[in-house]
Amino acid sequence: MKTPIKITSKDHHKLKDLKAGEWISYSGTLVTMRDSSQRKLIDEYKKNGKLPIDIKDKIILYAAPTMSKKVVIGPTTSKRMDAGLELLISNGVVATIGKGNRSKTAIDIIKKNKTPYFILMSGVSAYLSKYFIKGKIVAFKELGPEAIYEFTASGLLLLTAIDQKGRSIFDQ
């Protein structure tokens, strides 16, 4: 494995240069999303024409944490969230993180908007806990673990799974 490319919240422009198969080390803010929270986000958007939170220039992590003494978190299957990708990206999201492959429609959206998709190692949340500094709920507290959280990650290792040209590590 080559040395990962360092990327922080301040240099999201670098995301566009990544190629599928490249590892990055990310430091910055991550916003969680998953089944119930994304569903609610879509419903609120349909009702009010706008989102309850600002996701401009943010990276989405498909996940829900355990809030014990440390942040215990890991990715969930991204494919289930494909239906909401267009809305997230049209509201400014610059990349998404999860586990597994994505649908053809999602890959087309990723390519069109140059918003890469990363995968994070799954099922190892104790190991990952040291890469998450702090977190807070930013919306939908009533959903419990599925609330939308904002976390600060530090040096989190991510693998570029689908890049801005639509190339995917799962096709190689």
Add this chain to the structure above:
Amino acid sequence: MPKTRIIDDKIIINKVCDLVIKNNLELPKDIKDTIQKAHKQSSSRQEKALLDVISKNADIAKKQKLALCQDTGISCFFVELGKNIRTKSNIDLLINKGVEKAYRSKLLRPSIIDDPLNGKNSKFNTPASISIELKNSDGIKISYLAKGGGSENATGLFMLDPADGFEGIKKVVISLIKEKAINACPPIIVGIAIGGSADKALLYSKKALLRQIGNRHPNKYYAKKEEELKKDINKLGIGVMGLKGDVTALDVFIEPLPRHIATLAVGVSILCHSARRGSIKL
């Protein structure tokens, strides 16, 4: 006939609570050893690094009392209840109380929604999924399996024709794994029940996941088929996290069941690499 024995409700609640917490913080020894063995056998540097992370995760989880995986799953229980055992409250109620107690520790993430379409988080991961078998033997055995959503979504049920035989079974199992294993956090453990009614095929495919790695079926025919399928699955090259490699299945367990003359049910349950399961006997 052994003498009737009354077990205090509190004992069961506390034992179940401990079982749930311990299994979510400590990777079973057979799984840990198998991951280390796979690390030696893998020919890919990237895969070795990922297997190493799984081992490190187990060490950190145990030492720092953190969940091995944030998805602590549906709490599945398989109870073998001996004829001589009595409890004041129903056993399923006691198990649910034990699960609730475990989740009150806040170490584990509650993941159960109380109604499938209009529900909310039940807060303590209840109700658990409990199956109870009545046994002639003495005592009670409670086995626990933390079944994450990713691996549960990879479950398969196939109603084949009896004439399809083992080759037909192999075909559907391989095709299911090709399609779905990637989201079940490979390396996986595969439980397959052949025969039975549709519901029993699914139940016993899941119960098969409780077996220790390398623990072959006592029937030599099925033991051989377990080895054969394991080889075939690993030849698919899906690898850890689906990133291509040599390690896709840690083991395959088959449970044969009597069947109807017209049916050949095949239930397939898949367990992720964070194979959290264990049991207690009272």
